[in-house]
Amino acid sequence: MSKKKVLVVDDSPTAMFMVTMILKREPYELVKAHDGQEAVEVAVLERPDLILMDVVMPRKTGFEACRELKQREDTKSIPVILVTTRGEGENVEAGFESGCNDYVTKPINAQELLAKVRDHIAG
Amino acid sequence: MKQSDHGAYVRKVQEGAQSFAHDLLGEIERLQVLVATLEAEIRAETRAYSSRYAEIELQNSNLANLYVASYRLHGTLDRQEVIDTIKEIIANLVGSEEAGLFELDPGKQSLELVASFGISPEACSSVPLGSGLIGRAAQTGEIYVADPGRPPAGAGLEGRLTACIPLSLDGRVTGAIAIFRLLPQKAGIEDLDRELFGLLATHAATALYCTTLHQRLAVA
Numbered sequence: 001m002s003k004k005k006v007l008v009v010d011d012s013p014t015a016m017f018m019v020t021m022i023l024k025r026e027p028y029e030l031v032k033a034h035d036g037q038e039a040v041e042v043a044v045l046e047r048p049d050l051i052l053m054d055v056v057m058p059r060k061t062g063f064e065a066c067r068e069l070k071q072r073e074d075t076k077s078i079p080v081i082l083v084t085t086r087g088e089g090e091n092v093e094a095g096f097e098s099g100c101n102d103y104v105t106k107p108i109n110a111q112e113l114l115a116k117v118r119d120h121i122a123g
Numbered sequence: 124m125k126q127s128d129h130g131a132y133v134r135k136v137q138e139g140a141q142s143f144a145h146d147l148l149g150e151i152e153r154l155q156v157l158v159a160t161l162e163a164e165i166r167a168e169t170r171a172y173s174s175r176y177a178e179i180e181l182q183n184s185n186l187a188n189l190y191v192a193s194y195r196l197h198g199t200l201d202r203q204e205v206i207d208t209i210k211e212i213i214a215n216l217v218g219s220e221e222a223g224l225f226e227l228d229p230g231k232q233s234l235e236l237v238a239s240f241g242i243s244p245e246a247c248s249s250v251p252l253g254s255g256l257i258g259r260a261a262q263t264g265e266i267y268v269a270d271p272g273r274p275p276a277g278a279g280l281e282g283r284l285t286a287c288i289p290l291s292l293d294g295r296v297t298g299a300i301a302i303f304r305l306l307p308q309k310a311g312i313e314d315l316d317r318e319l320f321g322l323l324a325t326h327a328a329t330a331l332y333c334t335t336l337h338q339r340l341a342v343a
Contacts, residue, residue, distance in 0.1 A: 013195065014192075014211035015211060018188070021190070021191060085214075086308070105306070107217065107218035110180070110183075110184035111177075111180055111184070
């Protein structure tokens with residue numbers, strides 16, 4: 001059985017390293033992007049099974065990239081989990097308005113992240 | 124067989140059957156108690172296993188955090204990258220949106236702000252050693268963590284100081300990291316944060332020292 005592919009998007013090398021370490025414990029193939037613009041390009045090319053994306057990024061924010069991915073016919077069905085700095089109403093609302101399927105807040109809790117990724121990948 | 128003998132035989136059989144049924148009921152009861160005991164033991168063991176598993180998972184995550192911090196701090200010879208990494212550790216691993224990184228100016232005996240996020244740099248661009256919570260933490264070399272149950276101990280920007288980590292190298296304080304407000308969803312400083320502070324106290328100091336030295340050598 002082929003491994004499920006997860007696209008991890010973050011401009012912070014530390015956060016990217018952290019998330020990669022957590023997800024490496026599961027049988028996923030990881031692909032990376034470093035900003036929202038690159039995320040859209042990689043998603044179109046790689047067709048991941050799930051996208052885990054930071055919100056605050058250069059070139060294109062996580063909200064903008066998510067909105068674009070959900071508008072495109074070829075990527076709209078890919079579940080997107082946003083990593084937000086704030087778990088407050090306004091920020092979460094903006095995330096869901098952009099079309100994201102779920103969100104996790106910083107600092108990332110490994111168990112919570114793995115549970116959400118497993119959940120959304122299982123469909 | 125005579126009728127009296129037949130009656131005695133039937134009674135004997137009945138008594139035997141009653142005794143057997145009684146023994147059987149006793150055995151069933153004994154087995155029911157045994158099953159209930161075993162079920163309770165299995166439930167307790169499952170609970171203990173789940174709790175131990177969760178504990179190991181947490182330890183695993185905590186170690187991963189410490190590993191990431193250490194790996195990132197020592198993975199470069201670029202001073203700016205070390206500074207960025209310190210900021211990323213505070214933002215992503217500790218969970219703060221306001222922090223400042225200071226380096227000691229031995230000549231002026233003050234802490235000079237070299238990087239910050241979420242705060243106005245003018246508010247704490249220079250802190251005299253021994254002055255205020257940040258200056259005192261740097262002077263004593265002791266990590267300061269605010270007590271959430273008490274009113275703020277500092278004034279102005281220091282009024283929202285959550286922690287101050289003196290950076291030390293070879294027994295000498297070389298700077299400090301001041302962490303102000305935590306992210307709203309972060310309830311407070313946890314055990315892992317304290318371990319991260321301990322790691323930052325020495326590893327951030329070493330990384331800053333090495334990269335600064337490398338930068339000077341490269342220029343020379």
